[in-house]
Amino acid sequence: MPRTKKRIALLGIYHETNTFSRQPTTLEHFKSSFWLEKDAITSEYRGAHHEISGIIEVFEGTGDFELVPVFYTAAIPGGLITAGAFQAILDRLFELLDETGPFDGVVVVPHGAGVAESHPDMDGHWLHLLRQKVGIDVPITGTLDPHANVSPLMVSVTNGLFPYQTNPHIDQARAGRAAGRMMIDILANHKKFSHRLLQLPLAISIEQQHTSESPCLDLLQAADSIRSASRLYSISLLLGFPYADVREMGSAFILIAESDADVHQAERQLLAYVSEHLSHFNGKKVHIQELIPDFAEMEKPILLLDMGDNVGGGSTGSSTYLLEALDAAGLSKTFICLYDPAAVQTLQKSSEVPLSLRVGENSYPIRPKSYRMIEGKFKELSPRHGGFVNYDMGESAIVKTVNGQTVMLTSLRTVPFSMQQLLAYDLQPETFDFIVAKGVNAPIAAYRDACKQLVKVDTPGDTSADMTRFKFNARRTPLFPFEEPTNEAFRVV
Template sequence: MSGLQGAPRRVGLLGIYHETNTFIESATTLADFRNGYWLEASQIRDEYQGANHEISGLIEVIDSAPDMELVPVFYAMATPGGLITRDCYLALLDRMMQLLDQAGPLDACLVAPHGAGVAEGCLDMDGHWLLLLRQKLGIDVPIIGTLDPHANVSQAMADATDGLIAYATNPHIDQKQTGIAAARLLVNTLRGEISPVQLLVKPPVAISIEQQFTSNQPCLGLYALAQELEQRMALVSVSVLLGFPYADVHEMGSGFIVIADRNQSLAAVGQAEEAGSILSAFLLDRKRAFNGKKSGIDAVLDDLVNHLQPVLLLDMGDNIGGGAPGNSTLILEQLEAGGLSGFFVCLYDPESVEKCQDVSAGAVVPLFLGGKNGFQTSVEVLALQDGRFTEDTPRHGGFVHYDMGATAVVRTPSGNTVMLTTRRTPPYSLRQLTAFGLDPRGFRGIVAKGVNAPIAAYSDVCPSIIQVDTPGVTQADMTLFTYQNRKVPLFPFEESV
């Protein structure tokens, strides 16, 4: 505690943010965080102030409170990928603790974890670093923060914090609003206006990834119930946790975080428990709807004529936002084989970009698209770009600055346009096309390496949206993966829940 009477309350801000897919062979290293977001002290404010990220909301609220002072400490984020190496995680922890020591005494702390981070030897990474933070700050310093709804929340995460609030949309377009809600909760807690009590509820259901679109059923009904309970029972917050199926951890699966106010009611804990029970029963009752049905490439392409164009084809098995490499050519190969033209595909393919850079626009180059074992063809080089662009509207992830690295745009023999990048970049912004002179409305279809996140970027120009059940490290059917650590029973793996 700062301990100075009349002085502003010092509120720290920090986070280690990663969505870890444990079914990917390649590890996430320190270089991935360095190439992502590694922000210290004032760099955090420089990157996010006025943007659409949860940190933007956290900053806005604390800055507007005359009795609060924001102390940005550390924020590190890497693109979703494989298991974080032990050395990387220890380096992140070491730097965070160093900067905390340098920051001086804190009266409270705002945190921005993802909630699905997994490190080598530390399966509950977020629970681990949050508990270390709690031990360092002590039990009397409020710790409140945000979560991605794809978090696999552990009891350790809940025990280490006074309140966690998840985004309420997927695609995530309410991140700033979530940051505002979390920061307001912190301010009110510091002022003694709220005494939060937090409850984590984990029903034995894992929600299939393609059913996690919050604007459609079955999620629509679940979120409506959560909002209704929050209002009717005068709860501080009710968060739905959709879970992240691609992490082989005990906590994998759905859940709910309910926050009540001890100051408002002596029965606060009971109210939170009642709300959690109602939500769990609702989910269990409708568990089959949350598992959904899947459509493969052949079925989707055969049915394309029945959909308004451009069609957004979501390549679920190669979902970059779920950690996949972003280099699968399966849909592209089917388009080429069927003589289907006028489609756009973006691939992570540094080797092909390098070969394109050796020639000028208009040249024809033989390539293995997607890597050495990819799709062999010859393409016409249309353009070479530096791959940088910006996004100023709320999109999934809340990112402002994008850097795809050196980028080549090529045309295939069947007349499909392929963007090749040297950095793995999730399709969260329409600017990925428009910033480089490509008109999304001019294509018959756009293949996006995602499941729900790209919808926020492309729905304005794509009247038809189809989720394609492709194979890969983010394939939609989670029962095809081999888990060692998940809880049992858990639907859809076991029926007896």
């Protein structure tokens, strides 16, 4: 009996890889984070704010399509994915694809900045293998994180990719809906599209990537105006991920249209805008020592964004740099979360408050006044960066120091994307003068309602705000702010 519904596969491999991190990302990191097969995918994300949630919403809202969840795995950002881990993931993905197929279309959920030891363009590689597997007549649409470093290969083997357009990422479900609707346009409405990548001679500095503020807000508004005037299906900005030494590193646009002529005109206008405003995309870096004199006059609590130890960018989340500076300045009432499994174990075994405890990557000594153990799990039901619902910090401890600081110690690295990290354990943000968040823009969505002031602090680490401090061997040139591009760099190829 012939099938009446078109079957759409849903699958993804998701990782933001920091090639400057010394800690490799292993298969265990994926399996202990998100390793979801078949119906476990829809159970995790139905009704949430993730891109998969948007994809589910589109296809479950139509009677002509059947969404078949196949495989999705993600790991917290970190160092290079080991060759063995990537191969094991590929083996399982294609095993499940064979088991659940055939399909009329595939919706994919890559991050876009994945780097494996064996394949620098990891996402391009697995999407290319997928294209070979399903053939040229099966459409592939999908989503991307705007921090993707998109390669020409990724675009050439897919029909349409839609990055989220907010940072913090709170429009992920919208991007998922866009990918789903394009699939329906192709299969049900028989539309054909031109899908192009426009790489810019620019890597937008990380502290400039807040999309609700200039210069990114202005760039997005200009792109939307160009899209409307050019009658394009979509124009999407890719901020890029500066902590990956790959050819594709840098900012870009993805353009989708039903006419190549419309695309070329839009490309010229986008390049002209970027050329005119180039200097706006490299912001001022501010150090903690410069800020301390101003804290007395600032309304509390102050959110200190620890850019050099950005967990969401692949850092360890174990730097005590800001804690040490605040202690040295005699500033207390701070909340800071540190990844330190060894310190958690020490407190688990202790029958009384230790006289001293060394925490973080530099073994900074603190003197606990009291502490309590917690299970480390919490939920976030509102739209926040990442779209996650369930968080697990592992066995954790909350330490009150004699200096008046509150140090949360975790046994699993945890991204600071939800204020429930505090609220679930009876920590009220308004009782602190300083909240240190290990991120740049992502924590803003979580803390903007509670923190009267936020400050992006240039700190040392694997995600230092000044990308020119890192040694790149593979990036393309010219690329601002490393070089000043010539007029030739802004010509449409």
